[in-house]
Amino acid sequence: MVKVSLKDGSVREYTKGTTLLDIAKDISGRLGKEALVASVDGKLVDLTAPLDHDAAVEFFTFDSEEGRQVFRHSTSHVLAQAVQKLYPGTRLAIGPAIAGGFYYDFDSPETFTPEKLAKIEAEMENIIKADLPFKRAAMSRQESLDMFQKAGEEYKVELINDLPEEAAISCYSQGDFTDLCAGPHVPSTGRLKALKLTHLAGAYWRGNEKNKMLQRIYGTSFPKKSMLEEHLFRIEEAKRRDHRKLGAELDLFSLQEEGPGFPFFHPKGMVLRNELESFWREEHKKAGYHEIRTPIILNRALWEQSGHWDHYRENMYFTKIDDFDYAVKPMNCPGGILIYKSSLHSYRELPIRMAELGLVHRHEMSGVLHGLMRVRNFTQDDAHIYMLPSQVKEEIIGVINLTDRIYRIFGFKYKVELSTKPEKAIGSDEIWEMATASLEDALRTVGMEFRVNEGDGAFYGPKIDFHLEDCLGRTWQCGTIQLDFQMPELFDLNYVGEDGQKHRPVMIHRTIFGSIERFIGILIEHFAGAFPAWLAPVQAIVLPITGRHLDYAREVAARLDASGVRVQLDDRNEKVNYKIREAQNQKIPYMLVLGDREAENGTASVRHRSKGDLGARPVVDFIRDISAEINTRQC
RNA sequence: GCCGCUAUAGCUCAGUAGGUAGAGCGCAUCCUUGGUAAGGAUGAGGUCACCGGUUCAAAUCCGGUUAGCGGCUCCA
Numbered sequence: 193m194v195k196v197s198l199k200d201g202s203v204r205e206y207t208k209g210t211t212l213l214d215i216a217k218d219i220s221g222r223l224g225k226e227a228l229v230a231s232v233d234g235k236l237v238d239l240t241a242p243l244d245h246d247a248a249v250e251f252f253t254f255d256s257e258e259g260r261q262v263f264r265h266s267t268s269h270v271l272a273q274a275v276q277k278l279y280p281g282t283r284l285a286i287g288p289a290i291a292g293g294f295y296y297d298f299d300s301p302e303t304f305t306p307e308k309l310a311k312i313e314a315e316m317e318n319i320i321k322a323d324l325p326f327k328r329a330a331m332s333r334q335e336s337l338d339m340f341q342k343a344g345e346e347y348k349v350e351l352i353n354d355l356p357e358e359a360a361i362s363c364y365s366q367g368d369f370t371d372l373c374a375g376p377h378v379p380s381t382g383r384l385k386a387l388k389l390t391h392l393a394g395a396y397w398r399g400n401e402k403n404k405m406l407q408r409i410y411g412t413s414f415p416k417k418s419m420l421e422e423h424l425f426r427i428e429e430a431k432r433r434d435h436r437k438l439g440a441e442l443d444l445f446s447l448q449e450e451g452p453g454f455p456f457f458h459p460k461g462m463v464l465r466n467e468l469e470s471f472w473r474e475e476h477k478k479a480g481y482h483e484i485r486t487p488i489i490l491n492r493a494l495w496e497q498s499g500h501w502d503h504y505r506e507n508m509y510f511t512k513i514d515d516f517d518y519a520v521k522p523m524n525c526p527g528g529i530l531i532y533k534s535s536l537h538s539y540r541e542l543p544i545r546m547a548e549l550g551l552v553h554r555h556e557m558s559g560v561l562h563g564l565m566r567v568r569n570f571t572q573d574d575a576h577i578y579m580l581p582s583q584v585k586e587e588i589i590g591v592i593n594l595t596d597r598i599y600r601i602f603g604f605k606y607k608v609e610l611s612t613k614p615e616k617a618i619g620s621d622e623i624w625e626m627a628t629a630s631l632e633d634a635l636r637t638v639g640m641e642f643r644v645n646e647g648d649g650a651f652y653g654p655k656i657d658f659h660l661e662d663c664l665g666r667t668w669q670c671g672t673i674q675l676d677f678q679m680p681e682l683f684d685l686n687y688v689g690e691d692g693q694k695h696r697p698v699m700i701h702r703t704i705f706g707s708i709e710r711f712i713g714i715l716i717e718h719f720a721g722a723f724p725a726w727l728a729p730v731q732a733i734v735l736p737i738t739g740r741h742l743d744y745a746r747e748v749a750a751r752l753d754a755s756g757v758r759v760q761l762d763d764r765n766e767k768v769n770y771k772i773r774e775a776q777n778q779k780i781p782y783m784l785v786l787g788d789r790e791a792e793n794g795t796a797s798v799r800h801r802s803k804g805d806l807g808a809r810p811v812v813d814f815i816r817d818i819s820a821e822i823n824t825r826q827c
Numbered sequence: 828g829c830c831g832c833u834a835u836a837g838c839u840c841a842g843u844a845g846g847u848a849g850a851g852c853g854c855a856u857c858c859u860u861g862g863u864a865a866g867g868a869u870g871a872g873g874u875c876a877c878c879g880g881u882u883c884a885a886a887u888c889c890g891g892u893u894a895g896c897g898g899c900u901c902c903a
Binding site: 196222295301303304305306368391392394395396399400405406407410428436441442447449452506552553554556557558560561562565566567570668669670672703706707708709710711714733735737738739740741765766767768770771772773774775776777783785787789799804805814 | 828829830831832838859860861862863864865866876890893894895897898899900901902903
């Protein structure tokens with residue numbers, strides 16, 4: 193007999209050699225059905241494995257990360273089997289589970305197309321219906337090499353050769369298909385109820401662009417059809433909210449062939465942008481920042497001094513002026529530093545907080561451009577804080593609080609990460625420790641939860657990153673706070689201390705929106721284009737029912753306009769229904785329907801884009817309420 | 828940059844045995860004066876992304892360029 197201790201603390205006894213699957217079934221019929229994989233003393237193993245010693249056992253269903261990973265990984269094997277059956281001669285690379293699904297990379301004479309995906313999917317369904325068991329076979333290095341060499345699976349051979357000497361090598365088979373794999377897998381293909389191949393992409397063997405480009409097929413799978421449908425619905429919803437589509441529909445911005453990656457902001461997009469910027473200015477002024485603006489083009493010597501000429505060159509744009517080399521700025525800091533250096537500073541002045549909405553240009557590879565999310569020029573809501581070492585903690589707390597205040601207005605939840613010293617870093621361990629400790633100390637002081645990202649800091653200093661979570665649960669890295677030890681040295685920054693001597697100030701580099709352009713993209717998707725009134729390009733639209741009501745409509749529109757409300761008048765010769773439909777599609781927060789009754793009483797019938805008809809109200813009341821909504825920046 | 832796919836009217840898209848272009852929406856004009864998500868009629872609008880080739884003839888076939896889309900890599 194073997195003793196099995198379970199997660200809940202209970203201990204059960206089984207005959208030696210009982211499989212984990214049988215144990216799961218014994219615990220409960222439901223667990224027997226839902227368990228996908230188990231861990232024995234913390235190590236993940238197949239459910240089909242027999243248990244031959246006393247152990248701590250845990251079962252994982254699709255509800256756990258472990259269960260999902262195994263489930264998707266098994267699905268990727270089924271994908272590989274289907275592809276090799278339909279397209280003989282296809283060689284296999286790798287096929288892991290990823291967040292939300294799985295993929296498999298193939299090297300095939302066949303070019304896969306979306307139509308072929310449907311065929312492959314059908315073949316996968318057959319394999320699942322056949323309910324083939326996944327069988328594990330441990331083998332020696334030589335055995336496995338012989339086998340894959342014979343099968344012409346060069347990628348697998350390469351993988352085996354790269355495995356460490358002591359590695360245990362195993363293969364998994366289902367039906368007549370065998371793949372090199374450490375496992376574990378679900379017991380049989382029948383577990384993989386609902387699947388969908390979602391898209392195709394090229395991918396380099398081992399992610400290295402010097403290697404051969406393979407064809408990657410992405411897919412996802414779930415134990416229930418309904419779960420798959422919900423997942424696909426979320427993807428559809430994300431597509432429906434795509435900022436590129438909404439940006440065009442709402443006439444906010446465009447991208448033109450004449451300037452790939454250089455977005456054009458239309459009048460409505462500019463309203464949104466200006467609102468964001470004035471909110472930003474307001475908050476920064478309150479937080480004691482001074483706004484500056486530095487030039488877009490600066491000479492070569494500056495970029496040599498800052499290190500960009502050596503380290504960031506491939507991302508920069510260059511030009512010549514009167515035979516001298518200049519660069520278009522990819523970052524704002526060197527310019528900002530010149531302002532700091534333009535005068536002598538006393539310790540009494542510190543901290544100095546200088547903020548800049550700085551337009552930077554970075555050369556991105558053509559293939560990565562994506563709407564407003566990845567562009568070649570964007571506006572950083574940058575700021576640099578120069579301070580005494582003793583002020584670091586307090587300043588960081590100030591930035592954290594400011595960031596929190598700004599994100600909160602949009603209703604964003606966010607997560608914080610602290611990134612520590614990377615392998616390649618400059619500066620002594622001592623300075624790093626002190627700096628990292630002050631970031632951590634600041635986070636703890638404000639009671640902020642955070643995750644530590646070991647070794648992910650910038651080479652010049654540790655950093656705190658803010659990851660926004662939008663309404664679809666996607667995260668976006670926006671804000672960042674970085675301690676920078678390099679620039680003050682490179683630029684020989686000083687302040688005069690109490691002792692009358694020169695000292696080196698400490699510098700923080702930080703953003704909150706990150707990139708205004710990208711933040712706008714995130715907002716578009718987060719709100720699905722239905723911006724809160726304070727951000728909406730048009731806040732209210734006046735809809736006269738007939739031509740007879742035009743005069744009254746003009747008067748109402750003028751009153752709103754005079755009160756600072758962004759109002760539009762739809763004076764076209766159309767029916768109200770038609771006008772409402774269009775206003776609704778433009779996601780205008782308030783519609784004011786005006787007819788005989790309203791003209792007579794000095795009222796407006798208010799319709800809200802999501803709350804519907806709110807009934808007739810005196811125009812003054814409406815102006816008062818919408819103004820309050822706008823001024824308090826309600827979401 | 829690389830791999831794959833795509834490019835027809837402002838937008839969404841039709842247009843296969845190569846024979847000089849079509850719909851709906853939008854726009855303009857007219858009719859209709861209509862109370863909470865599409866009233867009707869008429870009309871304008873395209874050197875079919877660009878360059879080159881094959882052909883008597885190219886939106887359609889071939890090559891190249893550019894841009895977009897999905898990824899790889901990187902990052903705000």
